[in-house]
Amino acid sequence: MAEVDEIVKRLQAQKGVEGVIIANSEGIAIRSTLEDQHTVQYVALIQPLLVKAKKMLQEMDPSDDFTYLRVRTEKNEIIITADKEYFMVAIQKPAP
Amino acid sequence: MSLRRKKGAEVEETLKRIQSQKGVQGIIIVNSEGIPVKSTLDNQSTVQYSALIHQLVMKARSTLRDIDPQNDLTFLRVRSKKNEIMIAPDKDYFLIVIQNPSA
Numbered sequence: 111m112a113e114v115d116e117i118v119k120r121l122q123a124q125k126g127v128e129g130v131i132i133a134n135s136e137g138i139a140i141r142s143t144l145e146d147q148h149t150v151q152y153v154a155l156i157q158p159l160l161v162k163a164k165k166m167l168q169e170m171d172p173s174d175d176f177t178y179l180r181v182r183t184e185k186n187e188i189i190i191t192a193d194k195e196y197f198m199v200a201i202q203k204p205a206p
Numbered sequence: 207m208s209l210r211r212k213k214g215a216e217v218e219e220t221l222k223r224i225q226s227q228k229g230v231q232g233i234i235i236v237n238s239e240g241i242p243v244k245s246t247l248d249n250q251s252t253v254q255y256s257a258l259i260h261q262l263v264m265k266a267r268s269t270l271r272d273i274d275p276q277n278d279l280t281f282l283r284v285r286s287k288k289n290e291i292m293i294a295p296d297k298d299y300f301l302i303v304i305q306n307p308s309a
Binding site for chain 1: 254255258259261262265266269270272273274276277278279280281282283284285286287288289
């Protein structure tokens with residue numbers, strides 16, 4: 111457990127990182143550096159997007175595996191990684 | 207050259223340039239309705255990628271708008287074990303490039 115906290119702390123300390131969220135496959139956030147309201151919002155909205163991306167890869171090639179999804183927006187960048195049981199969302203200021 | 211021919215040539219130039227990059231496996235240009243208008247891949251793959259990616263882009267856009275109505279999607283990258291799909295959306299089209307990043 112402490113290891114997870116270490117990692118979250120390390121990520122959050124990176125320059126430009128605005129938030130880090132770890133949620134389980136049921137959409138429950140188990141770690142977050144954002145306030146509750148935002149955390150819940152991000153998780154609820156990003157999980158379906160993640161599922162869609164995974165499904166897309168599955169359909170194109172069932173033997174391929176999802177690694178990450180990077181959503182670049184005008185204001186920031188959202189990086190989503192996932193494994194079988196959890197997914198992690200990191201929000202950072204876009205690279206200059 | 208007429209403006210249309212000039213623009214067409216520019217598009218071809220750009221596609222050729224991207225296609226010649228190491229690791230690039232395919233390029234598809236899709237219009238706002240999800241219909242592919244240009245592709246370097248075979249028909250079946252083109253149609254499949256276009257439909258799936260169109261849906262993903264729509265979902266990504268609406269997700270972003272829900273989080274922040276004033277924000278908008280500028281780029282999307284989907285990385286898998288085997289390759290990377292990069293999607294650059296625009297008003298009327300979006301460009302899809304599939305590459306093997308470790309090539």
